[in-house]
Amino acid sequence: MISIKGVSKWYGDFQVLRNCSAEIGKGEVVVICGPSGSGKSTLIKTINGLEAFQEGELVVDGTSLNKRGIDLAKLRSRVGMVFQHFELFPHLNVLRNLTISQCRVLGRGRKEAEENALKLLGMVGLEAYCRKFPAQLSGGQQQRVAIARALSMDPVAMLFDEPTSALDPEMIKEVLDVMVDLAKNGMTMVVVTHEMGFAKQVADRVIFMDHGSILEDKPKEEFFGSSGSERCQQFLSKILAH
Amino acid sequence: MFEFDWSSIPGALPYLAEGMVRTLQITFIAVLIGIALGTVLATLRLSKSRFLSGVAAAYVTIFRSIPLVMVLLWFYLLVPQLISRIFNRPNLDIRVLASFVAFSAFEASYYAEIIRAGIQSIPKGQFAAGNALGMSGFQTMRLVILPQAFRRMIPLLLTQAVILFQDTSLVYVIGLQDFFGVAYNVGNRDGTLVELLLFAGAVYFVVCFAASNLARYLQKRLAS
Numbered sequence: 001m002i003s004i005k006g007v008s009k010w011y012g013d014f015q016v017l018r019n020c021s022a023e024i025g026k027g028e029v030v031v032i033c034g035p036s037g038s039g040k041s042t043l044i045k046t047i048n049g050l051e052a053f054q055e056g057e058l059v060v061d062g063t064s065l066n067k068r069g070i071d072l073a074k075l076r077s078r079v080g081m082v083f084q085h086f087e088l089f090p091h092l093n094v095l096r097n098l099t100i101s102q103c104r105v106l107g108r109g110r111k112e113a114e115e116n117a118l119k120l121l122g123m124v125g126l127e128a129y130c131r132k133f134p135a136q137l138s139g140g141q142q143q144r145v146a147i148a149r150a151l152s153m154d155p156v157a158m159l160f161d162e163p164t165s166a167l168d169p170e171m172i173k174e175v176l177d178v179m180v181d182l183a184k185n186g187m188t189m190v191v192v193t194h195e196m197g198f199a200k201q202v203a204d205r206v207i208f209m210d211h212g213s214i215l216e217d218k219p220k221e222e223f224f225g226s227s228g229s230e231r232c233q234q235f236l237s238k239i240l241a242h
Numbered sequence: 243m244f245e246f247d248w249s250s251i252p253g254a255l256p257y258l259a260e261g262m263v264r265t266l267q268i269t270f271i272a273v274l275i276g277i278a279l280g281t282v283l284a285t286l287r288l289s290k291s292r293f294l295s296g297v298a299a300a301y302v303t304i305f306r307s308i309p310l311v312m313v314l315l316w317f318y319l320l321v322p323q324l325i326s327r328i329f330n331r332p333n334l335d336i337r338v339l340a341s342f343v344a345f346s347a348f349e350a351s352y353y354a355e356i357i358r359a360g361i362q363s364i365p366k367g368q369f370a371a372g373n374a375l376g377m378s379g380f381q382t383m384r385l386v387i388l389p390q391a392f393r394r395m396i397p398l399l400l401t402q403a404v405i406l407f408q409d410t411s412l413v414y415v416i417g418l419q420d421f422f423g424v425a426y427n428v429g430n431r432d433g434t435l436v437e438l439l440l441f442a443g444a445v446y447f448v449v450c451f452a453a454s455n456l457a458r459y460l461q462k463r464l465a466s
Contacts, residue, residue: 050370077376087371091389100385101375153375 001026001157001188002047007056009042009212016042017053018212024157029189031199031220034209035235040192041084043209044159047190048079061156077105080150084162086142088134094121094145095130098152106153113152120148124178140171144178157188164195194239200224208232250432251441254424261424262445264338268410268420272345273403279346280353285383287358298354305351310344311412317344318416337418341410349406356398360391397461404453408446421445 002024009017016039024030032040045051046058049065049072058065063075088097098117102108108116121127124144126137134142143163150158160179164172176198183189183202191198199206199220206223208216208231216223216232228236251258286298305313318340364387372382392399411422419427422442429438 045370048374050373073373073376073378076374079374081370081374083367083371083374085365085367087365087367089368089371089386089390091393101377104381104385105376149375 001028001061002190003057003059004043004047005057007043007046007053007058009039009046009051009053009055016212017046020056020209020212020214022207022214022217024188024190026188027186028204029183029187029191029202030205030207031203032190032192032207032209033194033196033199033235033239034215038209039212040209041161042212044161044190044192047159048076048081050076050081073105077101077153078156080153080155080158082143082146082150082158082160082163084166086134086139086146086166088142088146088149090134093131093133094126094137097134097145098149101149102152117148117152120151121145123151123181124148125174138171139167140174143167143171143175147175147178147182151182157190158182160189160191160193162192162194164193196224196236196240208235210235244436246437247434248437248441250428250434251437254428254432254438257424257428258421258442261419261421264419265407265410265421268341268345268413269403269407271342272349272406272410273399275342275346276349276353276406277357277399279350280357281388283350283354284357284361287354288361302351302354305348306355310348310409311415313348314341314344314412314415317341317347337413337416340416341413341418345406345410349402352402353399356395356402357391360395360398361387363394364390393464396464397457400453400457400460404450404457407453408450411446 002022004020004022004024007017007020008015018039020039020043022030032044034040042051046053046065047060060075060079063070065075088094089100092100095114095117098120099110099113102113102116103110118127118130121130124147126141126144126148129137129141129145134145137145147158147163163179164175167175172195176195179189179191179198180202191203193199203220206216206218206220207214208223208228210231215229218228222228223232224236283298283301286294287302289295318337321336321340321343361383368386368390369382372386373379377385410420413420414423414426417423425438425442426435429435432438
């Protein structure tokens with residue numbers, strides 16, 4: 001589904017990604033963790049072309065991002081993305097947030113788009129909020145709407161960029177519950193997160209990054225066992241300390 | 243002791259009203275075209291293409307560095323030849339057309355800067371969100387960024403319109419009868435120039451004061 005081969009990226013002289021490689025199969029759930037500044041968010045954003053890279057190869061669902069002049073918009077319409085700060089459109093109500101790209105990008109009729117939107121809102125438990133504006137919702141509710149919005153495009157894979165790190169602790173669970181359901185329903189997911197509970201529950205593999213490199217890429221049983229690198233164990237002991 | 247003579251004003255009201263219509267006409271056209279062209283200039287200015295961004299920057303810099311009176315006069319001298327050739331309509335009032343073009347072109351450079359700042363005030367994540375949903379750059383701009391940016395800019399756009407409303411009085415240099423021009427002529431004719439100009443000043447003040455207060459009110463409301 002997603003194939004990353006030797007991807008490197010520089011901001012000027014500063015190298016943010018170092019020769020990153022990973023294969024993510026259909027229906028797999030991969031969690032990426034690592035200290036801040038390790039390049040996890042940058043890596044996930046290269047997958048849907050929000051961040052360019054200078055070296056390496058990236059193929060998503062048969063489309064190579066290396067080719068010049070590829071239709072990035074088309075690729076992105078097939079890969080859902082959920083952001084740390086939700087990024088709902090504040091000038092549109094919840095329903096319109098979910099229908100606008102269905103109508104404008106996929107060319108669906110308004111009725112079909114709204115039916116689909118309401119179904120997805122029901123799935124994240126927010127059907128009753130469809131006429132509200134994003135500012136009237138809590139952070140957790142906004143993020144659930146954002147997940148529904150990404151799903152409204154019928155994506156073949158979903159990318160999550162720290163979906164719970166801007167949330168109050170009591171709202172994290174409601175968002176993770178939605179993500180767990182998605183994972184169990186077979187969605188291909190790449191999730192940048194520090195929620196190790198989520199990783200233990202549904203991840204197939206865990207990738208650990210530091211200083212722009214992928215240091216570990218292991219099935220979760222191995223990853224949470226004691227076989228990891230020193231740097232990784234150090235990181236885990238810090239975030240799992242409490 | 244100077245004695246005011248207001249007697250010529252009531253009779254001149256119909257002419258003054260005609261002049262006000264002309265003033266408002268120029269203002270509205272320049273606001274509309276100015277915002278439309280300003281939006282194009284602002285997006286070009288922010289585009290990744292150095293060439294397009296440079297063209298927009300040059301346009302803005304040039305028009306902001308030239309006095310409005312001169313722009314007006316230039317268009318008055320330039321536009322007639324162009325327009326009469328294109329439209330072939332000899333009875334078209336060239337001065338009106340010249341004022342529309344000059345004010346629109348001039349205002350566009352000011353609106354472009356307001357709109358650029360408005361666009362830049364929208365968080366980067368909104369661009370990413372639009373793109374991530376498969377929207378093209380143009381769609382993201384039109385459906386996501388500009389609606390939010392314009393909402394934030396309304397007070398500034400209105401303030402700029404108030405300035406423009408006052409600046410339209412400059413059309414007297416090309417002999418166009420706007421509100422100020424009519425007041426001036428009536429005053430000259432009847433020997434009551436001081437009264438007419440005081441009256442005209444009062445009208446300008448009332449309109450602008452009201453609009454400025456509206457802008458301030460909107461600013462407060464939009465901020466909350």
